[in-house]
Amino acid sequence: MLDNVYNAKIIEYAGNIxxxxxxxxxxxxxxxxxxxxxxxxxxxxxxGDGPEGRVVTDFAHQVKACALGQASSSIMARTxxxxxxxxLKALKKTMYAMLKDNGPPPEGRFAEFRFLEPVRDYxxxxxxxxxxxxxxxDCIEQIEAKEKASAAAEKQARAEKREKATKAAVHALGxxxxxxxxx
Numbered sequence: 666m667l668d669n670v671y672n673a674k675i676i677e678y679a680g681n682i683x684x685x686x687x688x689x690x691x692x693x694x695x696x697x698x699x700x701x702x703x704x705x706x707x708x709x710x711x712x713g714d715g716p717e718g719r720v721v722t723d724f725a726h727q728v729k730a731c732a733l734g735q736a737s738s739s740i741m742a743r744t745x746x747x748x749x750x751x752x753l754k755a756l757k758k759t760m761y762a763m764l765k766d767n768g769p770p771p772e773g774r775f776a777e778f779r780f781l782e783p784v785r786d787y788x789x790x791x792x793x794x795x796x797x798x799x800x801x802x803d804c805i806e807q808i809e810a811k812e813k814a815s816a817a818a819e820k821q822a823r824a825e826k827r828e829k830a831t832k833a834a835v836h837a838l839g840x841x842x843x844x845x846x847x848x
Contacts, residue, residue: 669783670790671732678780679735684742688725692811695803699792704730706738708800712750712808719808721745721753726797733784734793740777741797748774750805757798764791 691709698705711723724745728738745753756775762768763782770779784790838844 670787672780672783674780675732675736678739679732682726682728682735682739682742684725685727686725687727688723691723691725691804693804693807695800695807697796697800697803699730699734699796701789701792702731704734704793704796706730706734706796706800708797708804710801710804710808712805715747715749717749719750721748726800728797730793730796731790733781733790734796737778737781737794738797740780741801744775744777745801750809753798753801753805757795757802760795760798764794 687707688709688711690711692711694707694709696705696707705727706729707727709725710721712719713722714720724742726738726742728735730738748756752774756771756778759768759771759775760778760781763770763778764785767785770776770782781794784794
């Protein structure tokens with residue numbers, strides 16, 4: 666019955682969404698939309714260095730969704746700060762498995778998502794419930810791609826700088842009358 670899905674805890678989460686709005690300078694922004702119900706979630710994310718690698722340091726979202734999408738986003742806002750990229754990617758997989766493959770609910774820091782377990786029986790409600798996970802992981806992948814591109818550009822710049830320094834040294838040796846042959 667839908668009463669199991671729209672229980673008091675879900676309604677409480679949906680009515681108390683934290684971190685709404687937009688970040689001034691996010692590292693990434695992602696929008697997830699459900700064609701089935703029209704729900705939309707826009708996520709802004711900032712990540713920084715933490716003791717276990719890159720962690721979420723700031724998060725904001727705009728949620729235009731049903732109570733389930735709102736509840737899911739509300740729980741995300743309460744639990745995301747300090748989470749690593751790996752934890753959030755694993756959370757998305759766990760949530761998809763919980764709803765679509767009868768898998769167990771998340772544990773540990775993300776245990777509150779267990780309250781969404783009754784949604785499992787209502788496939789039409791899966792899309793709106795999973796929007797926040799799709800948007801968060803999209804943001805993480807954008808950030809990782811930017812960091813990878815930045816690291817590659819830095820590596821290329823260092824190689825070019827070394828090559829330029831080597832050519833300058835060879836030229837200086839030649840100007841001093843010292844013969845030097847590069848391999």
